[in-house]
Amino acid sequence: MNKSHSVIALSGLVALLGGTDLLIKAISVGLLGLILLILCGLLLAPLRRVLQSNALLLAALLIGGVLVSVAAVLLQLLSAELYASLALCLPLLLLPCLVLALDPRATALGGLKPGLIFAALALLLGLLREGFGQATLLHHADWLFGPTATGWQLSLASLNGVQLLTLAPGALILLGLLLAAASFFHHDERP
Template sequence: MSQPHITLALLGLTALLGSTELLVTAVTIGLIGVAVLTLVGLLMAPLRRLLQGHGLLLAALLLGATLLSVAGLLLQTFSSELFIALALFLPLLLLPCLGLALQRDTTALAGFRPGLLFAALAVLLGLLREGLGNATLLSHADWLFGPAAASWQLSLPSLGGIHLLTLAPGAFILLGVLLAAARHFHHDDTP
């Protein structure tokens, strides 16, 4: 776990665990995470030459807060249901933005890889939590794709649904299983 992009992606753990109860909310928080982390990385690149230490952290905080506020306003305009479901978790994406300021990678796309990792983990957790927890997929798809998507919900009656997986402890359990599987298949000897 010593790779910086993994650490940056896991700084958004609270947002990740709280917002991935449904696949639709997971996709949305993933897209917002990719956009915000990439833009913060792009905007921080020229500031690194001018600022150091606490000034750099404050700049990352200001940029992240501004971009997340804009993302929240756009989300509220686009889909009020999604905004209501995700409003609590959007500010928590500031932690990875602060992590970008501390990162050694000073390239303009320093936030893109952690953003993609965050989005992939969000979608995977959302898929597993909704599929195994509610025994459905694409529940509330109309929140993201409009009224035409209201009939897209797939029922998985053979799974039955494990209610624990829709709650925060179930999200921790699934995340632990996913991290253990990734570590097992990565074959890395470092602790």
């Protein structure tokens, strides 16, 4: 993973910390971040040839703002409960779009790889935070999948939840551990 992709993926850190306490919320934030970064990269590509860096940053702000607003409205239509639980995190998904605009090497699909990294990190954090924090999985699945998913919740009875993981400081600690593990297993031999 190159450094600019990491910076883009982690620029949505607050959205990751705030929106991944449940697996359903993490799936939603991850998918929204992925779609947002791909669309932002596609829409910024033709503008890179004609705009200077300051104007491109403003264009990214406007494009990202419109995309986040559309995503918020669509999420409200899909599920009012899911929207209410993610309302504070949605505007923060604009930050990766701004970082994407600052990358001079970004192509039309420049948002794909960081979007996938963001989505995978959101999914992993949501899975670990809900599993170890609340000792459940798929709590409130009906928010995303409708009333048929009401009985999908899995209870991990053998675990006692560690409540720290459901809070933002626990998410930050968990993210630090995941990044340390990734760094340990992906070390370069270069000096």
